[in-house]
Amino acid sequence: MRRFPEPITNLVAAFARLPGVGPKTALRYVFYLLQQPKADLEVMARALIQLGERIQTCPRCFTYTEAQMCEICLDPKRDSKLLCVVEEARDIATIESTGGFNGLYHVMGGSLNPIEGITQDVIRFRELKNRIETEPGIEEVILALSPTTQGETTILFLQKQLAPLVRSLTRLARGLPMGATLEFADEVTLGDALKGRRKL
Amino acid sequence: MRRFPEPITNLVAAFARLPGVGPKTALRYVFYLLQQPKADLEVMARALIQLGERIQTCPRCFTYTEAQMCEICLDPKRDSKLLCVVEEARDIATIESTGGFNGLYHVMGGSLNPIEGITQDVIRFRELKNRIETEPGIEEVILALSPTTQGETTILFLQKQLAPLVRSLTRLARGLPMGATLEFADEVTLGDALKGRRKL
Numbered sequence: 272m273r274r275f276p277e278p279i280t281n282l283v284a285a286f287a288r289l290p291g292v293g294p295k296t297a298l299r300y301v302f303y304l305l306q307q308p309k310a311d312l313e314v315m316a317r318a319l320i321q322l323g324e325r326i327q328t329c330p331r332c333f334t335y336t337e338a339q340m341c342e343i344c345l346d347p348k349r350d351s352k353l354l355c356v357v358e359e360a361r362d363i364a365t366i367e368s369t370g371g372f373n374g375l376y377h378v379m380g381g382s383l384n385p386i387e388g389i390t391q392d393v394i395r396f397r398e399l400k401n402r403i404e405t406e407p408g409i410e411e412v413i414l415a416l417s418p419t420t421q422g423e424t425t426i427l428f429l430q431k432q433l434a435p436l437v438r439s440l441t442r443l444a445r446g447l448p449m450g451a452t453l454e455f456a457d458e459v460t461l462g463d464a465l466k467g468r469r470k471l
Numbered sequence: 472m473r474r475f476p477e478p479i480t481n482l483v484a485a486f487a488r489l490p491g492v493g494p495k496t497a498l499r500y501v502f503y504l505l506q507q508p509k510a511d512l513e514v515m516a517r518a519l520i521q522l523g524e525r526i527q528t529c530p531r532c533f534t535y536t537e538a539q540m541c542e543i544c545l546d547p548k549r550d551s552k553l554l555c556v557v558e559e560a561r562d563i564a565t566i567e568s569t570g571g572f573n574g575l576y577h578v579m580g581g582s583l584n585p586i587e588g589i590t591q592d593v594i595r596f597r598e599l600k601n602r603i604e605t606e607p608g609i610e611e612v613i614l615a616l617s618p619t620t621q622g623e624t625t626i627l628f629l630q631k632q633l634a635p636l637v638r639s640l641t642r643l644a645r646g647l648p649m650g651a652t653l654e655f656a657d658e659v660t661l662g663d664a665l666k667g668r669r670k671l
Contacts, residue, residue: 275564276537278525282518288511289500300489301522302561305535309523311488316516318482322501323509325478335505337476361502364475 279305331402333378333395334360343376350374352410356399356429358382358417366415374413377402382421383428389421391428399429403436411439418445479505531602533578533595534560543576550574552610556599556629558582558617566615574613577602582621583628589621591628599629603636611639618645 274280279301286297304312328334329341336342343349343363353374357363360378379394391397403409414429416422426442433440445463447456456464474480479501486497504512528534529541536542543549543563553574557563560578579594591597603609614629616622626642633640646664647656656664 276526276535278518278521278537279535282515282522285515285518290503291496291499296491298561299491302559303490304519304522305526305560312519312523315482315485316519318478318485319504319512319516319519321478322482322504323512326476326505335476335479337478359502360505361498 332376333380333398334363334376348373351406352408353413354403354409354411355413355415357415358422358425362415372413374411379416379425382416382419382425384421384424394425396429396432400432400436403433409437411441412437414440414442416442418443532576533580533598534563534576548573551606552608553613554603554609554611555613555615557615558622558625562615572613574611579616579625582616582619582625584621584624594625596629596632600632600636603633609637611641612637614640614642616642618643 275283282301282304283294283297286292286300287294289297292300304315325337326335327337329336329344330339331344332341334341334343338345350373353372354377355366355372355374356377356379357366358379358381363376363378366372366376377395377399379396379399381389381394383389383391383394403412412433414426416425430440444467445460446467447453447460447464453461475483482501482504483494483497486492486500487494489497492500504515525537526535527537529536529544531540531544534541534543538545550573553572554577555566555572555574556577556579557566558579558581563576563578566572566576577595577599579596579599581589581594583589583591583594603612612633614626616625630640644663644667645660646667647653647660653661
């Protein structure tokens with residue numbers, strides 16, 4: 272056995288394509304699975320097939336959904352005056368978990384990164400603009416992008432493009448995260464926390 | 472969308488059972504897969520099914536194999552006088568990659584750890600003893616177990632049990648690994664490297 276049997280190498284190759292997984296980790300996963308009952312492997316295989324077959328993109332907000340349109344877009348209790356722009360569909364779950372937002376979402380599908388070829392045509396900017404122009408009554412657009420270089424670039428771009436179209440354009444507050452110590456805060460964050468100080 | 476659609480949560484749950492993978496990493500894997508073509512998901516699903524259906528254990532050395540018996544046990548060019556005892560099937564690939572061993576293997580399926588209930592009846596000790604007693608001509612048994620607490624315990628146990636049965640019982644050399652610096656070597660390793668010094 273210079274190499275492993277084919278079913279093992281096939282699965283190692285498949286796992287090794289996951290983000291952050293190399294051949295050694297992939298092999299570790301496969302050897303773990305080899306010790307599990309066959310039924311467990313079939314459960315995982317079925318989950319993979321169903322992911323491909325049953326998940327589609329919501330035509331309005333572009334999140335992942337099982338139905339024709341996503342739960343949030345269909346929910347009449349959501350406030351359609353508020354539109355929250357996020358980078359990826361997973362960010363919706365994070366924002367929902369705060370319980371502090373009751374509006375609608377728009378998934379950009381990335382943030383601007385011209386060097387890697389992610390221009391305004393690759394992210395869903397046209398769809399966002401179109402939505403703001405055609406959906407009536409959007410009063411505030413919240414740009415909930417990550418405060419990374421790409422995220423900030425995208426915010427600047429969207430700010431320029433959308434300012435004439437919406438009444439209110441906001442971004443998430445920058446400040447000290449919960450549990451942080453002043454000692455290790457960087458000056459940009461601390462500066463923003465100071466500027467955005469709140470009355471008690 | 473308080474939660475993700477069912478196919479996503481199902482696959483997250485399946486991935487989260489892999490060793491070292493938590494819900495966040497599992498979600499990251501699933502979101503990566505959502506951006507891949509459906510065919511890729513089917514390839515991974517098929518690899519999982521085949522792992523369960525086509526992989527079995529060699530009845531002689533207990534490694535994973537596709538055939539009735541593994542390649543190494545079937546190979547007439549391998550030296551049946553040498554038997555290398557390893558903890559897990561994956562260790563065989565590592566030893567084979569050195570190119571320095573041409574004998575047969577025996578996979579213990581673990582090392583002794585009585586606290587976690589891994590006793591001599593859980594690992595394949597009976598099968599090893601039986602093999603040494605019934606297969607003719609085994610001259611040397613190499614205990615290629617990891618020099619961890621459990622591995623060392625297993626080596627001590629096997630040494631006691633197998634000494635009366637085989638002519639030669641050996642273990643892997645302990646010493647400085649390639650690229651190590653004396654400065655950071657622990658005293659046990661360095662002591663072993665000194666005891667096992669080689670003439671140039």
